[in-house]
Amino acid sequence: MKRLRNIENSVIPAVFFAVLLIIWQLSVDMGVIRRFVLPSPMDIGSTLIEILPNMYNHIFVTLIEAFSGFFISILLALVLAILMDSVKLVKKAIYPILVVSQTVPLIVLAPLFVMWFGFGMLPKIIVVVLVCFFPILVSLLDGLSSVDKDIINLLKSMKASSLQIFRLVKFPAAMVSFFSGLRIAATYSIMGAVIGEWLGGRAGLGIYMTRVRNSYAYDKTFAVVVVIIALSMLVFYLVKLTQRLVMPWSIEAERNRR
């Protein structure tokens, strides 16, 4: 029964996606939409195969930016979350500012970063950090504050120190929620790097994309989009895989709850 549902879960979206692709392909083939406005899925596919070898360097640069930004975000979020959770005053002072900072449009900030930090990787990494950092921090904070009070009391009755309570209960308990934040941030990380690259630089998918778009090569633009999606999914599943390795119980427990 459970297996049947699993198959259903993966087959239904796949079939739906295939139907959408067929409709798209047919409407381009039959001239409903003109080919230079919107290339068909098959055009995109063949272009992708053709230009992929030229893109390796760009992919590499984007991945490095995304990963560095992602890891910096994790570190930053960890430090801040622990600080905010243990000193309530810090949380009260910082939290509203963090929320407001998320409402500033990145598109406005990114050119400033280029002005301040030049055309190298740094401004891109900063954009990635800005995008990734917040979901990780919020999920960690949620996790830390959602620990069952009774279990904390139980440890207190055993005369556990605050550090022990944090290490033995609060931090591990926050991990599930932390990883759901990581999954979101992971998918954003590639996008963040691409946005950062739009504003200039030497290499990266965002730069490649601006170039091909400026030459009206829409099939190539879409091919880059496919690559971006594939990379984002890859990072997403890497995080999921890590979660499975680090906390085998969490995924099992999640499945059992359903």
Added chain:
Amino acid sequence: MTTYRSNHEIKLELKQIYKTFEDTPVLEGISLQLKNKEFVSILGPSGSGKSTIFNIVSGLLKPDSGEVIIEGESYTGKTGRVSYMYQKDLLLPWCRVIDNASLPLIIKGMKKQQARETVSPFFSVFGLEGFEYKYPFQLSGGMRQRAALLRTYMFSKDIMLLDEPFGGLDAITRAKMHQWLLGVLQQLEASVLFITHDIEEAIYLSDRIYIISERPAAVYKEIVINLERPRGRALLTSKEFMDLKAEILSLL
């Protein structure tokens, strides 16, 4: 050393405990005693402040007045001497059962491997053999409560506080757990203070029962249960059992 101490048989004593939460008196002069190897129940309606008593005994709460004395020493408002167990098992989902049971030892500063070795002989006593390396979610409700009791025992082997530990289980599992608990306690040197609102459970398990009034709670009757041990299921339908039940019902 214990020879000259006249009350050496008394493990735990509460003297005139008073507690008020924001102008609402919750405990009004609770006094009780728990002797060595004795099983004592606190029986009272839900919300009568029974759990507050345990929070005071374990040292999490300080009473407004009164004393908690454990083996002749004052433990009023001091944690780290006795631990308790809840209706919720409060097992850590990310730890294997053996590590959950080791938790008190880890807190006391023992290394993980050594703690595991200390705990593992007790798995057979507690009927948990073969479950050492399972995760809590792989266990049934009854087995999880066993693991929770083992953890409580690992913290303080002589005194255990059990707060409606079987309240969340279905009637059949609960009956099995009663049998199991009696069997385990026969093999241990432990005194148990047990909170419940279930009259039959209290009679079946206890040597003595303190009946607690509604809030503000005070002890208004102490009943000695002179039923022979070991106790079996047949006892539940015996005349003596029914008489005791009738007596308690008339009091509540």
